[in-house]
Amino acid sequence: MLEAAQQLFAREGLGVPLDEIARRAGVGPGTxxxxxxxxxxxxxxxxIDQLExxxxDAANLVADDDPAAVFTLLSRMMANGAENSAVKSALTAAEFDLRVVAPDxxxxxxxxxxxxxxxxxxxxLVRDDISVADVMALVAGAFAAIHHANAQTSPARATHLASVILDGLRPRS
Known part of the structure; x- marks a missing residue:
């Protein structure tokens, strides 16, 4: 059900009826x-499912030895945010903070x-003055930038914006 909902929200917006989500998930509306x-x-x-x-993905990247893996993860996080911007906007409007409702x-x-x-x-590979709080704020800012640029439906545009943001993490020459 969650996968069907995520796909439908991403493709058709938040107005998708729950009955349509049930149909796509192969279950009854009551379920x-x-x-x-x-x-x-x-x-x-x-x-929460997307965050999980x-x-x-992050745990797998940590287990790997790639020193540039932080860029891979942050790119995925930003892409996920772009793909799920409608859901993130709905959560914001409903005053849900994932850090509060899914703290673990x-x-x-x-x-x-x-x-x-x-x-x-x-x-x-990353500037010395960058903290994890900075990075998480930049990811949240990327969601806003992607939304502001109306790039939710343009993976190329969202990727470009993410790369501009990620370039700011790299050491100055």
Whole structure:
């Protein structure tokens, strides 16, 4: 259900009826309504699911030896934000903060970002004055930039904006 919801929200926006999500997921409408009594509950579940996927990706990158892996993860995070901007906007409007409603998942992601950032800093791939708080703020800012540029439906434009932001992490020449 979450995968069907995420795909439909990304492609068709937040106005997708829960019954259509049920149909695409191959379940009855009652099943969706029983698990997600409101559309906001479904938005939240989709966002937490996406965050959990990012945590898995981050853990795999931490296990790898690539000193530039922080850029890979941050690019994925920004792409995910672009793809799911409608859901993120709905959560903001509903005053949901994923750091509050899913603190363990958010903390795990931040911990992995911190480990990857430290590795990149040691390899002189990231400026010394960049903190994990800076990086997380930049990712959040990237979501706003992508939305402002109306680049949610243009992966090339969203990728360009993300690369401009990520370039700011690199050491000055």
């Amino acid at each position: 969706v309504h029983r698990h997600f009594p409101t559309k906001e509950a479904l938005y939240l579940a989709v966002s 996927h990012l945590v898995c 998942v958010a903390a795990a992601l931040t911990g992995h970002v911190s480990a990857l950032l430290d590795r990149a800093r040691t390899a002189a």
